[in-house]
Amino acid sequence: MQKKSQVTVFIIIGIIVILIAGAFLLIRERGSSAGANANQGVSIDTSSLNGFITSCAKQTAQDAVVYTGLRGGVAFPAEFLTFTGIEIPYYFFEGTESVPSDDTIKETLKYYMDNSLKSCTNGFESFKQQGYSIEEGDINSSVTIAEEEVLFDIKYPVTLIKDSARETKSDFSASAKVMMPKMISAAREYITSQKENPNAFRTGSLMDIASKQSLTFEAIDRGNGSVIISLIDENTQINKNPFIFSFAVKYNWTSTE
Numbered sequence: 001m002q003k004k005s006q007v008t009v010f011i012i013i014g015i016i017v018i019l020i021a022g023a024f025l026l027i028r029e030r031g032s033s034a035g036a037n038a039n040q041g042v043s044i045d046t047s048s049l050n051g052f053i054t055s056c057a058k059q060t061a062q063d064a065v066v067y068t069g070l071r072g073g074v075a076f077p078a079e080f081l082t083f084t085g086i087e088i089p090y091y092f093f094e095g096t097e098s099v100p101s102d103d104t105i106k107e108t109l110k111y112y113m114d115n116s117l118k119s120c121t122n123g124f125e126s127f128k129q130q131g132y133s134i135e136e137g138d139i140n141s142s143v144t145i146a147e148e149e150v151l152f153d154i155k156y157p158v159t160l161i162k163d164s165a166r167e168t169k170s171d172f173s174a175s176a177k178v179m180m181p182k183m184i185s186a187a188r189e190y191i192t193s194q195k196e197n198p199n200a201f202r203t204g205s206l207m208d209i210a211s212k213q214s215l216t217f218e219a220i221d222r223g224n225g226s227v228i229i230s231l232i233d234e235n236t237q238i239n240k241n242p243f244i245f246s247f248a249v250k251y252n253w254t255s256t257e
Helices: 002-040 046-070 102-128 180-196 203-212
Strands: 080-083 086-093 133-136 140-145 149-162 165-177 216-223 226-238 241-250
Touching: 046 102, 046 149, 046 165, 046 180, 046 226, 046 241, 080 216, 080 226, 080 241, 086 180, 102 133, 102 140, 102 149, 102 180, 165 226, 180 203, 180 226, 180 241, 203 216
Parallel strands: 086 241
Antiparallel strands: 080 086, 133 149, 140 149, 149 165, 216 226, 226 241
């Protein structure tokens, strides 16, 4: 009877040990499952990120063409006339032509996009307020000047981070509806006319060129033989203003046709 009692006790102890071990494994498994589910519950709203950057890129693209037009396509001109705080390049300086190339104009558009887009995204404060951490890379854009719009392809790596989840977006695009080629063409055509009579403001030529391109123009005499010529496209509105493309001419003396 004593031996039977001892066996029974060992059996009961064994059962208790098995139950405790099973309970421990069950608790650990549920904990792991809960942790996994918690991580799976973290989501990165990439559509919101993409929409936010695209919106900023569109506004910056519009600002870029305004900036470029007011400066005659040159961000840092060698010879310029300052008017209302804007450096307007001389396309013709006392007989010497200095009209920018298409590549120079593209570089000016690119310069504005690369250096101004982050002013709009503003450190992604709205995303930080939602609990995200942000990693930003450098901006590098390329520009295409088409007949009726200016296109920007933008490399801008941005990573959203939340807990163990992270998502990166890098490629964006934007455009601004503006007929920049016809403005550039009109400006170059006027300078060609100017070379025929270097010291006369070619009023008739300017009127003909503007009319042919469906443009208006404004000429401002700044004294000392300097004149600012602004070509204006009333049919293209950017930020509720007509698109303007300006350049300057410097004469040895001033006269009219």
